[in-house]
Amino acid sequence: MASAFNTSPIGFRIGAGLVGLLLATALVSLFWTPYDPAMIVIAEKLKPISFAHWLGTDHFGRDTLSMVMRGGVISIVVACAAVALGAGIGVPLGLIAAARDGWLRRLVLNGSDFLFAFPALLTAILLQATLGPGMMNAILAIGIFNIPVFARVTHGAALPIWTKDFIMASRIAGRRDLVISLRHVLPNIGSLLIVQLTVQMSLALIAEAALSYIGLGVQPPLPSWGRMLSEAQTFIAVAPRLALVPGLAILLFVLGLNLLGSAMSGRNDLTGERRGFDALFRR
Numbered sequence: 179m180a181s182a183f184n185t186s187p188i189g190f191r192i193g194a195g196l197v198g199l200l201l202a203t204a205l206v207s208l209f210w211t212p213y214d215p216a217m218i219v220i221a222e223k224l225k226p227i228s229f230a231h232w233l234g235t236d237h238f239g240r241d242t243l244s245m246v247m248r249g250g251v252i253s254i255v256v257a258c259a260a261v262a263l264g265a266g267i268g269v270p271l272g273l274i275a276a277a278r279d280g281w282l283r284r285l286v287l288n289g290s291d292f293l294f295a296f297p298a299l300l301t302a303i304l305l306q307a308t309l310g311p312g313m314m315n316a317i318l319a320i321g322i323f324n325i326p327v328f329a330r331v332t333h334g335a336a337l338p339i340w341t342k343d344f345i346m347a348s349r350i351a352g353r354r355d356l357v358i359s360l361r362h363v364l365p366n367i368g369s370l371l372i373v374q375l376t377v378q379m380s381l382a383l384i385a386e387a388a389l390s391y392i393g394l395g396v397q398p399p400l401p402s403w404g405r406m407l408s409e410a411q412t413f414i415a416v417a418p419r420l421a422l423v424p425g426l427a428i429l430l431f432v433l434g435l436n437l438l439g440s441a442m443s444g445r446n447d448l449t450g451e452r453r454g455f456d457a458l459f460r461r
Contacts, residue, residue, distance in 0.1 A: 179435065193437030200431050204254055207247035215248040216241060216399045224417050233423055236406075237413055246423055249401035252313070253428075256396070257382035259317045263373060264324020269371065271325070272332025273363060276340060277355040290326030297323060298383075302394045316395040320385045324378055331374050336369040369442065376439035380432040387428055402426050 192331075207215075207245050219239035227234045233242035292428035302311075302319035309315055313394070339345060340363070389395035390404025397406075403424040404405035 187380065190441035193439075193441060194435045196376065196430050196434030197438060198390060200427065200434070201254070203247055204250035207244070207251055211241075211244035211247050213241035213244045215244040215401050216448045217241075220379040224413070226417075227419070233273060234417065234419055235238075236409065236417075236420055242420065242423055245401045245406060246403070246427055249403050249406055249424065250427060250431075252396055252400055252402040253313050253383060253386055253404065254431075256313060256317055256320070256386045256402070257379055260320035260382045260386070261324055261378045263317065263321030264370070264378065265328045265375060268325040268328025268330075269364075271329040272334075273336055273359045275329065275333040276336035276363070277359050283333075286329060290329045293322065293326040297386065299392075299394075302389050306394050311394050311397055314394050317390045318388060319389065319394075320382050323385075324382070328374065332367065334365050335370050335430045339363045339366050373443045376435045376442070380439075383428060383432055383435075 217240060217289060218280070219235075222231075222235050222239035223237050225235040225239070231241050231243070233246065233274050236245070255418050262297055271286050271290075275283040299319075301322055302316060305315040307321055326371060336359070345358060353361075353444055386395055386402065387404030387407060391408040393408065396402040406424040407421055410417075414421055
C-alpha cells in the first residue's frame with residue numbers, strides 16, 4: 179500500500195508549527211493568563227502596549243493578551259466540536275450511500291443537497307429564533323452544515339473502493355457490508371478524510387468568528403476571537419490593535435490548518451496516483 183500522505187516537509191512544518199503554537203497557547207490559558215480575562219478595570223481602559231500589558235487593554239480595561247489566549251480555547255473548541263459533529267454523522271452516511279445502491283443512496287445524496295441549501299449563518303439564525311444565541315447553537319449550526327460535506331466526500335471516495343478485487347473477495351467470503359466498510363473501505367479513504375478534517379476545521383473557525391461577530395455565536399462573558407473582533411469595530415480608529423490581534427490569530431490558525439491539509443493531500447492510498455478533491459464528487 180502506498181504512503182498515506184504525500185507530505186511537503188516545509189509546508190507541513192510551518193503548518194504544524196503555527197497550529198501547535200496556537201494550541202499550546204490556548205492550553206496554557208486554561209492554567210495561567212497574565213490577568214483574569216473577565217476582569218474589568220475601567221481606569222485601565224484602552225491602555226497602549228506596555229510592559230504591564232503586552233498587547234494593551236480593551237475598552238473595559240481587560241488585558242488583550244489574556245483575552246486572546248482564553249478566546250482561542252473557545253474558538254477552537256467550537257470549531258472542533260462542530261467538525262466532529264459533522265464528521266460523526268456525515269462519514270457513516272457517506273459509507274452507507276457508497277455500500278448500498280438504490281433509494282438509500284439517493285436519500286443520502288438528495289438530503290445532502292438539501293442541507294447545502296442552508297448555510298451555517300442561516301441555520302444559526304433559525305436556531306437563535308427558537309433556542310436563543312449561544313455557543314452550543316453555533317456548534318449545531320456549523321456542525322449541521324458540515325454533515326453533507328463529509329457525506330459527499332466519503333461517498334465519492336468510497337465508491338471506487340467497492341469495485342476493487344479485495345472487496346469482491348470479502349463479499350464472496352460472506353462478510354456483511356458494515357464489516358467491509360469498517361475494515362476495508364474506511365482505512366483506505368482515511369487519509370482523504372483527515373485532509374478534509376483540516377479543511378473543514380479552518381472553515382469552521384472562520385464561521386465561528388463570523389457568527390460571534392454578528393452576535394449569534396459565543397455570548398459574554400466568554401471571550402472568543404470572533405467576539406473580540408465584534409467588540410473592536412467601534413474602536414477601530416482609536417485602537418486598531420484590538421481588531422488586528424484576534425484577526426491575526428484567526429489568520430495564523432487557518433493558515434496553519436490549510437498548510438497541513440495541503441501537505442497531507444496528495445496520493446490515492448491504493449494506486450499512489452495524485453487526485454484532487456474535485457474527483458471525489460464525480461459519480
